[in-house]
Amino acid sequence: MSRTVSLRWALNLRSGTSCEERVDEGGFPLMGASGMIGRAARCNTMAGSAIIGRVGTVGAVSLAHTNCWASDNTIVATAGPTLYPTYMYYLLVGARLSELASKTAQPLLTAGAIGAQRFPVPSLAEQHRAAAFLDDRTSSLDALMGKRKAQLELLRLKRFSAVRDLLLRGHHGAKTKKTGLAWLPEIPADWDLVPLRYLTVCLDGKRVPLSSSERSDRQGPYPYYGASRVVDHVDDYLFDEPLVLLGEDGAQLGNPNLEVSFYVEGKAWVNNHAHVLRPAGINGRFLTEVLNVFDRNLYMSGATREKITQDEMNRILVPVPPASQQEELVHRILAARSQHVKLENALRSQMHLLGERRQALITAVVTGQFDVSTADGRNVTEGVSA
Structure with missing residues (x-):
């Protein structure tokens, strides 16, 4: 009872x-x-x-x-x-x-x-029985979710690798020249290697941070960007033009397989944790892809928190192909990204389904809707292949 x-x-x-x-x-x-x-x-x-x-x-x-x-x-x-x-x-x-x-x-x-x-x-004896049942059934779901998580991480690595590979190879058969960069040892001979300061106009002075309480009072339709993503939506905007954002600080800078740069079109608000760059003489989407795969360790500072200062950012060496090649590379990069994103979304969908089934099973047991003494729970992973 x-x-x-x-x-x-x-x-x-x-x-x-x-x-x-x-x-x-x-x-x-x-x-x-x-x-x-x-x-x-x-x-x-x-x-x-x-x-x-x-x-x-x-x-x-x-x-x-x-x-x-x-x-x-x-x-x-x-x-x-x-x-x-x-x-x-x-x-x-x-x-x-x-x-x-x-x-x-x-x-x-x-x-x-x-x-x-x-x-x-229920009684302690019934609790022990229910806990043992759930330990057994959720372990199979957890194992499947762990497998999906590993597959998702592998896909993410392949996605970044595909971008690096396109930059490294440039055009098939093109003559190359050395760069002196470990992450990009050579580029096609008709490409340039240019410091970022000559390719962008920095708009950091127009950034305005808002506290969580301020954002709570100013909810609206415009994305509010932080260092690595949209963190909220507010009632006004600071920028309304094509821009490249680069994370200024945060733990994501230390992980070479996490995105730190975003291409933004339209109205947006950006806080003081992301550099705001107006592309000048370079395709903004192409620059975004480069800033997601360059070696950040060469430009990071900070003893306790990773940071790319404005001075260090301006020194970043960017491979710059002719304009027509930039557009072509963006097209190829986005096509490769699209395939990876489809697979990643399918895996996330499966992980979500597994998580929901795990949650539903646990809720059913602890609310008394599921009698563990008469059910075997073998169908908790039905419809999700290994």
């Missing part, structure tokens, strides 16, 4: 705390909203606790298998005497906590919102 109770009576909830003592090796896992983000010298959370994303990846749930440090971006849940810790984890996953977050520019989840949720709590 199960009795339905508010979660505040079945588990203990508290906020995580900021970690002041990080270590490079050893120590304890440092847990953020979406999982492990580093190592901590001390722990503030015991094994068996559930770590819940409070801000950032709101509502994400992970189970602490060892003692750890839960950061201030999390809420920590520990099981009361009526809850088995692993079942508590599934109960929280089944609660779809992301749907409880505040509807603001920066969604926030509170312990009060979690505690107010009501769920049936």
Whole structure:
């Protein structure tokens, strides 16, 4: 028999705390909203606790298998005497906590919102049985999602490799000349190698950052760009012309297989984390592709945070083909990108389907809609091939 109770009576909830003592090796896992983000010298959370994303990846749930440090971006849940810790984890996953977050520019989840949720709590013996069932069934779904994630990463690598290959090869059969650059050792003889300052007009002085609260009050149709993507939409714009954006700072700069440059047409707002460049004498789309594959390490500075300063940006050496070849290369690059994007979207769709089936199964079990004693759950991956 199960009795339905508010979660505040079945588990203990508290906020995580900021970690002041990080270590490079050893120590304890440092847990953020979406999982492990580093190592901590001390722990503030015991094994068996559930770590819940409070801000950032709101509502994400992970189970602490060892003692750890839960950061201030999390809420920590520990099981009361009526809850088995692993079942508590599934109960929280089944609660779809992301749907409880505040509807603001920066969604926030509170312990009060979690505690107010009501769920049936079966006997400890039934909880053990349900947790074992879910461990078994979700492991197959997790394995499939892991395989899809690996395939997606491989496709992303191939996409960047395809762009580099087109730049390296230029035109088939063309005479080449040395560049002195490790990432682009030679280019066709009729290409030039030009510092970025001579190919663009920098419009960084027109950027205006808006805080999350300011953006919350100014929601609208115009994309608001940060270092690596559109992070919001606002009610006004700063630019209305073809532009190339280049991330100025952020962790993505250190990963050569993440995009840091974007071609923007139309009305947009850009904050102070992306350089704003007006192409002058070069195809903007071509320049965007080059800025996504050049060796960023040659131009990055910053001891604790990767950064490309305006001075360093201006020194970036850009391979410049004749104008007609730029258009042709853009066409070939976009055609190759289109094929990769189709495959990537298909994989993302499969991952989404697997995630939804995992979520639906867990929710059905913890709400009592799915009787684990009579069902085998063999169809949870039906329709998704290995």
